[in-house]
Amino acid sequence: MTTFATVDEDLALLRSRGIARADADPLIVRSWRRSLGKYKLDPGRRQAPRVLAGGQLRDHQDPMEPMMQIARGGVEYLFNQVRSAGYVVLLTDCQGVTVDFKADPLQKRELRRSGLYLGSCWSEEEEGTCAVGACIADQSALTVHQAEHFRSTNTTLTCSASPILDTDGSLLAVLDASALSSPGDKRSQALMLQLVSVSAKMIENAHFLKKFEDHWIIRLSRRREFAEVVTDGLIALDHLGRVIAVNRNAQQALQGGEHTLLGKAVDQLFDTRLEALLASSGAQHRSTLALRALHSGRQYYALMRTPSGRTLCVQPARSARSSHPSVSTLLTLDELAGEDAQMMRNVAIIRRVIDKGIAIMLQGETGTGKEVFANAIHHASERAEQPFVALNCAAIPESLIESELFGYADGAFTGARAKGMRGKLVQAHGGTLFLDEIGDMPLQLQTRLLRVLAEKEIVPLGAEKPVPVDVQIICATHRNLLDQVVTGQFREDLYYRLNGMKIHLSALRERGDISTLMHSVLARVAAEAGGGEVTIAAEALRALLAYRWPGNLRQLINALRAALALCEHHHIGLEDLPADVREATQARGGGAPVALAEPASLEAPDDERGRLLRELRRQRWNVTRAAQELGISRATIYRKMDKFGIVAPNVAEGA
Numbered sequence: 053m054t055t056f057a058t059v060d061e062d063l064a065l066l067r068s069r070g071i072a073r074a075d076a077d078p079l080i081v082r083s084w085r086r087s088l089g090k091y092k093l094d095p096g097r098r099q100a101p102r103v104l105a106g107g108q109l110r111d112h113q114d115p116m117e118p119m120m121q122i123a124r125g126g127v128e129y130l131f132n133q134v135r136s137a138g139y140v141v142l143l144t145d146c147q148g149v150t151v152d153f154k155a156d157p158l159q160k161r162e163l164r165r166s167g168l169y170l171g172s173c174w175s176e177e178e179e180g181t182c183a184v185g186a187c188i189a190d191q192s193a194l195t196v197h198q199a200e201h202f203r204s205t206n207t208t209l210t211c212s213a214s215p216i217l218d219t220d221g222s223l224l225a226v227l228d229a230s231a232l233s234s235p236g237d238k239r240s241q242a243l244m245l246q247l248v249s250v251s252a253k254m255i256e257n258a259h260f261l262k263k264f265e266d267h268w269i270i271r272l273s274r275r276r277e278f279a280e281v282v283t284d285g286l287i288a289l290d291h292l293g294r295v296i297a298v299n300r301n302a303q304q305a306l307q308g309g310e311h312t313l314l315g316k317a318v319d320q321l322f323d324t325r326l327e328a329l330l331a332s333s334g335a336q337h338r339s340t341l342a343l344r345a346l347h348s349g350r351q352y353y354a355l356m357r358t359p360s361g362r363t364l365c366v367q368p369a370r371s372a373r374s375s376h377p378s379v380s381t382l383l384t385l386d387e388l389a390g391e392d393a394q395m396m397r398n399v400a401i402i403r404r405v406i407d408k409g410i411a412i413m414l415q416g417e418t419g420t421g422k423e424v425f426a427n428a429i430h431h432a433s434e435r436a437e438q439p440f441v442a443l444n445c446a447a448i449p450e451s452l453i454e455s456e457l458f459g460y461a462d463g464a465f466t467g468a469r470a471k472g473m474r475g476k477l478v479q480a481h482g483g484t485l486f487l488d489e490i491g492d493m494p495l496q497l498q499t500r501l502l503r504v505l506a507e508k509e510i511v512p513l514g515a516e517k518p519v520p521v522d523v524q525i526i527c528a529t530h531r532n533l534l535d536q537v538v539t540g541q542f543r544e545d546l547y548y549r550l551n552g553m554k555i556h557l558s559a560l561r562e563r564g565d566i567s568t569l570m571h572s573v574l575a576r577v578a579a580e581a582g583g584g585e586v587t588i589a590a591e592a593l594r595a596l597l598a599y600r601w602p603g604n605l606r607q608l609i610n611a612l613r614a615a616l617a618l619c620e621h622h623h624i625g626l627e628d629l630p631a632d633v634r635e636a637t638q639a640r641g642g643g644a645p646v647a648l649a650e651p652a653s654l655e656a657p658d659d660e661r662g663r664l665l666r667e668l669r670r671q672r673w674n675v676t677r678a679a680q681e682l683g684i685s686r687a688t689i690y691r692k693m694d695k696f697g698i699v700a701p702n703v704a705e706g707a
């Protein structure tokens with residue numbers, strides 16, 4: 053028995069409603085098929101629309117409140133365009149519940165009866181084919197006109213809906229314009245669909261600008277004279293000037309939607325440099341900059357939006373709330389992505405390959421969080437309920453790796469180890485096996501592992517029968533395994549089998565979100581130590597940011613744990629930090645990452661460096677203007693920038 057209705061059945065029903073096969077919109081046919089096959093709805097059943105009120109409605113509105121605030125302008129804009137034609141405007145959540153609504157008060161009673169009302173539920177599961185429901189299912193804008201509606205009770209309505217998407221492509225809300233009556237010809241609704249789609253994009257862009265308000269944003273326009281008013285693309289940059297998010301238009305314009313743009317530098321996308329863009333954003337002389345997209349050769353006009361005054365990280369005097377999870381708490385993929393472009397790209401890639409049976413290889417310096425990342429992948433996968441088993445090939449003697457990994461049968465050995473042992477491969481059956489420091493696996497075991505991966509079964513030492521194993525393999529290494537392949541220490545065929553997808557985890561000093569990350573780690577360490585107020589002196593924070601962190605997050609956690617134990621009154625000063633970190637302030641500029649917009653809270657308010665940094669930022673890094681304001685020469689500014697390790701953002705990437 054098939055669970056889905058056949059195309060013929062769908063079309064027969066649609067035909068009975070007067071919709072010819074040639075005219076049937078594929079989105080509508082798909083939705084009818086789901087209504088009949090998946091939800092088993094009866095098109096003829098008469099039932100009043102479900103309208104939530106009171107607490108039930110608030111349960112849907114509360115999580116949508118930030119979105120509703122952003123969307124309100126778009127909802128009103130659309131309503132003003134369409135009210136005279138008798139349309140109402142609905143904003144629904146991802147379950148199809150109307151959380152915001154604009155209508156002519158005179159029509160309200162009739163609208164309520166038809167389900168075009170605050171709290172009404174327009175999911176496909178309840179109503180069958182309808183604009184909101186089909187839009188949620190397919191994430192495409194569409195009109196469902198009169199007889200195209202699944203339920204016969206809805207066949208007088210005309211509804212046009214468009215999705216409002218987040219930057220990662222996930223659905224945030226649906227915008228819909230509906231009318232109780234309309235001309236019979238569906239083509240009369242083409243303009244309405246256009247209006248709804250434009251309004252949904254406006255809301256999407258407003259959401260983008262709010263979400264990245266602490267970041268530099270490039271606003272692209274196709275026409276110079278419209279640059280201030282029409283946005284054809286939005287690109288948010290991290291504090292090293294790399295792309296951390298793009299809106300739908302920018303994705304299409306810059307790369308045709310095929311590859312991710314995350315992590316790219318400005319000069320990889322346009323025939324210009326970040327320096328030129330920043331110069332165009334001067335406080336007094338904001339100007340549009342003409343640039344060409346390298347991918348398409350198209351001309352654009354760019355306007356830079358500066359980050360809002362709010363800082364990216366907690367204030368030095370911010371308390372570490374006890375609600376913060378401690379260091380040992382499991383981190384999710386999104387938490388691990390943080391605001392670093394490379395890590396965000398890693399997570400986006402992982403989401404594409406997850407559950408596809410592709411072996412994942414994590415490469416990164418020690419302490420960059422490879423095991424934590426592997427764990428997060430496991431928990432985001434379909435195997436989350438099954439075991440996650442880790443084996444560190446460098447931590448156990450070579451002679452024991454074999455039995456640890458493959459196990460042995462009862463009586464395989466004499467003496468104390470006479471009882472059998474299930475190896476890690478069998479323990480991980482159905483789940484994930486994390487092989488840390490894979491480069492340390494002895495050659496003859498590499499051969500055995502290769503065989504297991506190919507045959508998907510193992511024969512434990514001393515056993516006769518093979519045992520099936522189904523595991524997701526994630527391996528990690530801090531070395532360059534290809535070098536080991538060249539020197540014959542690592543099997544080439546195993547290398548390619550394990551390297552289905554290679555992910556490079558950024559070193560702490562390379563991360564574009566280092567200050568944010570540092571504060572979240574401090575909050576976790578403080579929570580682990582019992583919570584309470586923790587403050588950190590500006591010069592201590594500066595030293596933490598300037599240090600190279602060869603041991604990465606692990607070293608940072610240890611340094612902060614020690615500092616917290618040493619400090620008085622929960623205030624971490626420079627003297628509480630390990631000596632090598634303390635000394636980093638003097639050596640600042642020696643390779644430490646330099647912020648595009650270093651959070652204002654990191655500077656000591658009254659010191660000379662702070663004053664200079666503030667002025668440079670105020671002048672959008674125009675040295676001539678900063679020199680004029682401070683009454684000193686440009687040469688002096690450059691000397692002081694050198695002395696204090698201040699590097700202009702435009703050279704941060706190559707510094």
Ligand SMILES: Nc1ncnc2c1ncn2[C@@H]1O[C@H](COP(=O)(O)OP(=O)(O)OP(=O)(O)O)[C@@H](O)[C@H]1O
Pocket residue numbers: 379380383387388416417418419420421422423424425488528530573605606609
């Ligand atoms: N994004 C993060 N935020 C906070 N703590 C993190 C983060 N990522 C990792 N950690 C912490 O950093 C420490 C090191 O992580 P992990 O052991 O996963 O690193 P690793 O790369 O596997 O190290 P090694 O190569 O030495 O085995 C752990 O205490 C982990 O909890």
